[in-house]
Amino acid sequence: MSSNETPTLDAAGFTTLRITETADRVHAQLDRPEVRNAIDATMIAELHAVCAHLEHHPKLLILSGTESGGKGIFASGADIGQLRERRRAEALRGVNSTAFERLAKLPMPVIAALDGFALGGGAELAWAADFRLGTPEVKIGQPETGLGIIPAAGALWRLRELAGEGIAKEILLAGRILDAQEALDHGLLNAVHPAAELLDAAHALADRIAKQDPLAVRISKQVFSMPREAHPQVDNLAQAILFESEAKFERMQAFLDRREAKTAGQAPEQASDGASDQDHEASERTSGDNP
The missing domain is CATH 3.90.226.10 (2-enoyl-CoA Hydratase; Chain A, domain 1)
Structure with missing residues (x-):
């Protein structure tokens, strides 16, 4: 091994x-x-x-x-x-x-x-x-x-x-x-x-x-099981840890790159179909290609 x-x-x-x-x-x-x-x-x-x-x-x-x-x-x-x-x-x-x-x-x-x-x-x-x-x-x-x-x-x-x-x-x-x-x-x-x-x-x-980030899953499980009086302080501390993780930057950048590539591939009339950025993000998130 x-x-x-x-x-x-x-x-x-x-x-x-x-x-x-x-x-x-x-x-x-x-x-x-x-x-x-x-x-x-x-x-x-x-x-x-x-x-x-x-x-x-x-x-x-x-x-x-x-x-x-x-x-x-x-x-x-x-x-x-x-x-x-x-x-x-x-x-x-x-x-x-x-x-x-x-x-x-x-x-x-x-x-x-x-x-x-x-x-x-x-x-x-x-x-x-x-x-x-x-x-x-x-x-x-x-x-x-x-x-x-x-x-x-x-x-x-x-x-x-x-x-x-x-x-x-x-x-x-x-x-x-x-x-x-x-x-x-x-x-x-x-x-x-x-x-x-x-x-x-x-x-x-x-x-x-x-498919999720393992560290985010581990921390989510730990925070979920904590008593009500520990929140929101424990949430803030946990998020502070994750905000500094390499996976956060890599996964968010990959998401932004995919959205940019998808938008660049649309014809002008398609890009101006009235859908907001949130609509496009929701569509991508539900497509199974989550960051």
């Missing part, structure tokens, strides 16, 4: 995640189909390893499930066999919540591609992502109170932020399981795609993010 190449994650010893890594993203596939991708201690340890890698070498992360019994599944929840044996000390350590919070705070966005069941800890893993795409077969919810516990890995506060208090309480206190359309209607899914197209859609979203 040359000094300019980014190290790749050593996942040779992983047993619960299948890892695919490229220059700008990591795809981690939950792979315990025999127990419907139940999240156990080994999977948590491997998620920590993924986070450690991405904290040092920021890339996009796509999380997805696998098939179980011929049907797609994201994660059926925490491993009940292990969960039953956990006591006070494990709860205070926040076994799952620590990993999911670490994942939520990764420098670059996380995309969860959901198929089939995303329940309990599986749903909480999805809530920690920045984007959630699903299939029509998705069933997502928090059945923990039916087992005599609470969803302590983020759902008790993330759900209210994501969907509002009313539906959050139905999910958390009444055990309501949402289908894909309900999750989409309540803003818990960004989009729904046929199962055969789910990963392509996740990669297409990752492609759109990858």
Whole structure:
């Protein structure tokens, strides 16, 4: 490996995640189909390893499930066999919540591609992502109170932020399981795609993010998650950093050069069609050729 190449994650010893890594993203596939991708201690340890890698070498992360019994599944929840044996000390350590919070705070966005069941800890893993795409077969919810516990890995506060208090309480206190359309209607899914197209859609979203300036994306994610009282001061500080970046000058100059070239190529009558500079800029921005 040359000094300019980014190290790749050593996942040779992983047993619960299948890892695919490229220059700008990591795809981690939950792979315990025999127990419907139940999240156990080994999977948590491997998620920590993924986070450690991405904290040092920021890339996009796509999380997805696998098939179980011929049907797609994201994660059926925490491993009940292990969960039953956990006591006070494990709860205070926040076994799952620590990993999911670490994942939520990764420098670059996380995309969860959901198929089939995303329940309990599986749903909480999805809530920690920045984007959630699903299939029509998705069933997502928090059945923990039916087992005599609470969803302590983020759902008790993330759900209210994501969907509002009313539906959050139905999910958390009444055990309501949402289908894909309900999750989409309540803003818990960004989009729904046929199962055969789910990963392509996740990669297409990752492609759109990858076209943006990585530093601007990283800073936007950090500022977005800060409390209201930190704004607008934190916005001003973040913008001050970006105003001095080379990418800002290069991308803005490229945009101006393209607009100048496009305007120079118009006939006089076309150039005076009454459209303002803002109209031309909006047209260019929506053409897929963003700066």
